Amino acid sequence: MADAETVTVPATTAGIQTALDALDAFSHRVHAPDPVRRRMLTVLDEVLSNVVRHGTVGPGSSIVVTATPGVDDVSVDVADASAPFDPLSLPPPDTTSPLDARRAGGLGIALVRALADQVRYERRDDWNHLTMIWRTTPDGDGEAHAD
Amino acid sequence: MQISEERTAGVVVVAVAGRIDSTTSGALDAHLAGLAGAGEHRVVVDLSGVDYISSAGLRVMLSLAKRTKLNRGALALCGLGESVRQVFSLAGFLPLFTVEPSRERAVERASAA
16 A cells, blocks of 8 residues: 655645645555546645635645545545634535626535545644545445446 | 637637646636637637636636626537536536537537527
8 A cells, every 4th residue: 555645835826736736646646546536636726725815824834735545545634734713614605596696605615525525624733634535445436427 | 727729600619628726727717808808708618628627717617607698798618527517516507507518519509699
């Protein structure tokens, strides 16, 4: 089994790019199914851009992303030292208004919830940790395949 | 992310490839706003080369739809792969867009509307 991989990136767009590239390479290395790889990258972009936009840490601060392969799953932990904030406490987004009234706010966290098989928030040693888990077995592929 | 363009039947077809996420959405938004600024309001966006789209990309698509409506233009999407379609569906975006299976059909819809 491949080892866990940790990347530490600045809380900037360039930092997000670096972390996404690292997770992309990691998911290939652990042979994550392609739909899982795409969901992992989508979710990581949501979580990191959320920290960069709403975190109280400046661009000089770091975000630590750790990807850990399991027997039949992969977990990704995103840690930042901003003020305590549980993104899972945010209200659900508007997904039903007609075009003119539609707002895109809150969609990111809704996608995190929907695209990860498990997600949990923890405040540990003055750091926020958001941990997502994806099953990598065929059953955990999780997408409805159209016939 | 790569963006390429082709014009046919009075419609500009914008083909996007790669990631549409928080690191690339600004460039895509600027590109699409530039078309509107140049008076091109009949647009097809071909997403067949897209690896994934996150909410930053959805925001760009929502602005494009609103702008197109304001300008009385026409917009159709095509080439939604499974993961892109899933994200559109989760966000409740499918009813907001004309989505066609092929580029040809999307061009027909955008040129006729």
